Amino acid sequence: MTQAPDLAPPPTLEVRGGRKNFGAVHALRGVDLVARAGEVTALVGDNGAGKSTMIKCVAGIYAFDAGEVLFEGEQTHISAPADANALGIEVVYQDLALCDNLDIVHNMFLGRELKNGFRLDESAMETRAAEVLASLSVRTVRSIRQHVASLSGGQRQTVAIARAVLWNSKLVILDEPTAALGVAQTEQVLQLVRRLADAGLAVVLVSHNMNDVFEVADSINVLYLGQTAAQVRTKDTSRMEVIELITSGSAGMPPGTVAPKMSPDAPERSATSVASATATTSDAPTTTNGSTSA
Amino acid sequence: MSTSTVPSAPTAPSLLAGSVEQPTFGEAVSSYVSRVRGGDMGSLPAILALAVLTLAFVIMKPETFASALNIANLFQQGAVVVTIAMGLVFVLLLGEIDLSAGFTSGACGAVLATCLVVYDWPWYLALAAALVTGLVVGTILGTLVARVGIPSFIITLAMFLALQGVVLLIIGAGGNISITDPVIIALQNRNVPPLLGWALAIIAVLAYAGTSLRTWQLRRKRGLLAAPLGMVVLKIVALGAVVLAMVAVLNQERSLNPLRTSIIGVPIVVPLIVTLALILGFVLTRTAFGRHIYAVGGNTEATRRAGINVKGVQTACFMICSSMAAIAGVLAASRATSVDPNAGGSNVLLYAVGAAVIGGTSLFGGKGRIIDALIGGAVIAVIDNGMALLGYSSGIKYVVTGAVLAAAAAVDAVSRRRARATGRG
Numbered sequence: 001m002t003q004a005p006d007l008a009p010p011p012t013l014e015v016r017g018g019r020k021n022f023g024a025v026h027a028l029r030g031v032d033l034v035a036r037a038g039e040v041t042a043l044v045g046d047n048g049a050g051k052s053t054m055i056k057c058v059a060g061i062y063a064f065d066a067g068e069v070l071f072e073g074e075q076t077h078i079s080a081p082a083d084a085n086a087l088g089i090e091v092v093y094q095d096l097a098l099c100d101n102l103d104i105v106h107n108m109f110l111g112r113e114l115k116n117g118f119r120l121d122e123s124a125m126e127t128r129a130a131e132v133l134a135s136l137s138v139r140t141v142r143s144i145r146q147h148v149a150s151l152s153g154g155q156r157q158t159v160a161i162a163r164a165v166l167w168n169s170k171l172v173i174l175d176e177p178t179a180a181l182g183v184a185q186t187e188q189v190l191q192l193v194r195r196l197a198d199a200g201l202a203v204v205l206v207s208h209n210m211n212d213v214f215e216v217a218d219s220i221n222v223l224y225l226g227q228t229a230a231q232v233r234t235k236d237t238s239r240m241e242v243i244e245l246i247t248s249g250s251a252g253m254p255p256g257t258v259a260p261k262m263s264p265d266a267p268e269r270s271a272t273s274v275a276s277a278t279a280t281t282s283d284a285p286t287t288t289n290g291s292t293s294a
Numbered sequence: 295m296s297t298s299t300v301p302s303a304p305t306a307p308s309l310l311a312g313s314v315e316q317p318t319f320g321e322a323v324s325s326y327v328s329r330v331r332g333g334d335m336g337s338l339p340a341i342l343a344l345a346v347l348t349l350a351f352v353i354m355k356p357e358t359f360a361s362a363l364n365i366a367n368l369f370q371q372g373a374v375v376v377t378i379a380m381g382l383v384f385v386l387l388l389g390e391i392d393l394s395a396g397f398t399s400g401a402c403g404a405v406l407a408t409c410l411v412v413y414d415w416p417w418y419l420a421l422a423a424a425l426v427t428g429l430v431v432g433t434i435l436g437t438l439v440a441r442v443g444i445p446s447f448i449i450t451l452a453m454f455l456a457l458q459g460v461v462l463l464i465i466g467a468g469g470n471i472s473i474t475d476p477v478i479i480a481l482q483n484r485n486v487p488p489l490l491g492w493a494l495a496i497i498a499v500l501a502y503a504g505t506s507l508r509t510w511q512l513r514r515k516r517g518l519l520a521a522p523l524g525m526v527v528l529k530i531v532a533l534g535a536v537v538l539a540m541v542a543v544l545n546q547e548r549s550l551n552p553l554r555t556s557i558i559g560v561p562i563v564v565p566l567i568v569t570l571a572l573i574l575g576f577v578l579t580r581t582a583f584g585r586h587i588y589a590v591g592g593n594t595e596a597t598r599r600a601g602i603n604v605k606g607v608q609t610a611c612f613m614i615c616s617s618m619a620a621i622a623g624v625l626a627a628s629r630a631t632s633v634d635p636n637a638g639g640s641n642v643l644l645y646a647v648g649a650a651v652i653g654g655t656s657l658f659g660g661k662g663r664i665i666d667a668l669i670g671g672a673v674i675a676v677i678d679n680g681m682a683l684l685g686y687s688s689g690i691k692y693v694v695t696g697a698v699l700a701a702a703a704a705v706d707a708v709s710r711r712r713a714r715a716t717g718r719g
């Protein structure tokens with residue numbers, strides 16, 4: 001954040017040095033993340049790198065053991081899912097998110113039904129649901145009164161995303177939303193993800209698919225063995241480099257060599273990872289942050 | 295890439311409020327047919343079974359089966375099973391079961407009788423004691439299932455045994471407590487005065503017509519998908535015809551010896567059950583709590599992540615189920631004018647589970663309605679009553695009822711598989 005810090009608004013979400021242990025397992029050993037409004041921030045990393053754990057810490061399912069979480073520049077403590085919801089953080093889980101026996105409207109409002117005294121206000125919910133789906137340019141569902149069971153995987157994902165944006169949310173986190181989808185449906189969901197960001201929301205997208213990441217992400221955050229290897233602008237990096245970061249935690253050269261020349265318009269490339277590298281070298285001997293050690 | 299913003303984006307006409315294409319009568323019918331084909335049969339099999347059985351018994355026993363006396367009898371016989379079944383719907387919707395509901399009704403009946411006869415309490419205190427007993431049983435069951443995590447099948451089986459013991463302890467082996475309280479006895483043995491019966495029926499039909507027409511008008515006005523007016527009117531006319539016909543039949547003299555005693559009017563238990571059904575139906579379909587019950591039955595984990603207190607919902611459903619069993623226990627005691635150690639035993643529970651399942655409530659959770667308990671209960675009452683009139687033994691009655699229950703469970707399983715295949719959950 002050294003370039004033009006006065007003009008840019010603070011990022012919607014910033015995590016600094018987040019750590020999380022499960023007993024003896026150090027799942028997160030210093031993670032940093034910056035998610036800005038209007039941008040899609042991809043969160044990538046190998047299996048077990050800690051992506052889901054990090055998301056759950058932000059969503060309030062777990063709490064970070066150490067580190068700072070800033071929401072719109074303010075330091076916050078998220079210790080329960082309700083805290084996250086109150087801030088405007090919504091998570092779309094890849095599975096287990098919808099009730100098959102309820103229709104689209106009921107699923108979108110599940111747990112936060114609109115009421116008229118005791119009574120459910122069905123027509124208000126239906127109208128609002130239709131508006132949100134329309135505003136997301138969703139044209140693929142026939143009727144919003146159809147049961148979720150009759151929807152395709154992509155349509156279900158769409159409903160889950162629409163559910164997340166129903167509540168004036170500011171940050172939408174999607175955990176592998178396209179993992180189970182075919183080509184056409186993946187495309188639909190990615191377009192929807194892009195539209196969310198274009199509408200001014202901050203979006204964090206967890207994905208293993210480099211094509212998806214390079215198609216929609218503005219910024220890519222790479223986790224390696226529970227640590228942030230780097231967060232880079234998509235336009236300043238390449239698939240090769242990201243894949244190298246994912247597999248070895250460093251990019252461009254064997255560990256220990258001189259850091260590459262940093263392009264001035266990619267400040268995020270180094271800012272976050274230097275701190276974590278120095279802070280965690282003692283308990284993370286396998287991690288090398290060669291690209292960023294000055 | 296689209297540059298739309300959430301509030302003002304190119305919109306999908308088919309979804310936009312205010313511009314839905316309303317279905318015609320024919321379209322509504324054909325969409326219903328395709329829903330049934332796709333495995334979403336609801337109460338259709340039960341209604342067909344009811345029609346066929348009724349027709350068969352009317353043909354075989356024209357004088358007795360279709361007599362006003364026997365029709366009133368049917369309502370009074372079915373009341374206990376239907377009341378338990380309405381409560382069971384709540385537990386079945388969760389995907390759980392309550393095998394102790396029968397003996398819960400027995401135990402509550404025993405508490406009622408003891409309070410009335412042994413302690414000489416007024417009827418309302420005795421009634422309250424019976425209901426509280428049901429509530430306590432439900433709270434224990436719900437807590438053990440939801441918070442301790444014992445499978446409902448096992449814990450309600452344990453409760454089944456324990457409550458059977460409780461009934462025995464209260465009444466004593468071979469004992470019997472006779473009830474003489476006029477209010478309790480009236481529940482299952484007295485009738486609504488004919489004029490009041492007509493008034494209630496007409497008010498009920500008008501209220502139904504009013505609300506369904508209003509809902510239709512409101513949805514039309516807001517541009518939401520609404521059933522065609524013809525369909526709405528057809529439903530009102532059908533319901534009105536059935537209700538008024540029933541009242542007409544029940545308002546006829548049905549005493550075997552009219553000169554000595556006159557028996558005329560709708561049995562009191564009928565408006566009682568209709569009221570209970572309306573309240574429970576409202577809870578299930580019109581409140582957030584009811585919606586959450588369906589959600590738990592559909593996907594427990596998703597419900598939890600939506601911030602819903604799943605354990606609270608589960609506990610509440612067991613409490614409702616046992617409370618309904620308590621009411622059924624009072625009705626059973628009223629009908630028999632006494633309580634014996636077998637109260638709530640033998641076929642009561644299986645008939646109640648059968649009623650809910652035959653009516654279309656799924657044993658797998660997430661699917662079911664209060665009306666299922668009424669329709670399924672009617673099927674069971676008709677079989678039970680009709681076969682008794684034909685002179686069949688209890689043995690044969692049980693075999694036939696068991697076969698009907700098995701058939702209903704098979705329909706449930708098959709339609710669920712079909713629904714999976716055609717994506718209709």
Ligand SMILES: Nc1ncnc2c1ncn2[C@@H]1O[C@H](COP(=O)(O)OP(=O)(O)OP(=O)(O)O)[C@@H](O)[C@H]1O
Pocket residue numbers: 022025026027045046047048049050051052053054
């Ligand atoms: N509840 C838990 N208890 C103990 N260890 C856990 C727990 N949750 C995660 N872990 C460990 O933390 C590490 C990170 O797991 P996480 O699920 O966050 O990885 P991930 O990046 O999401 O992987 P994937 O791409 O496979 O989804 C793993 O080593 C995992 O075993």
Ligand SMILES: [Mg+2]
Pocket residue numbers: 051052053
């Ligand atoms: Mg994961």
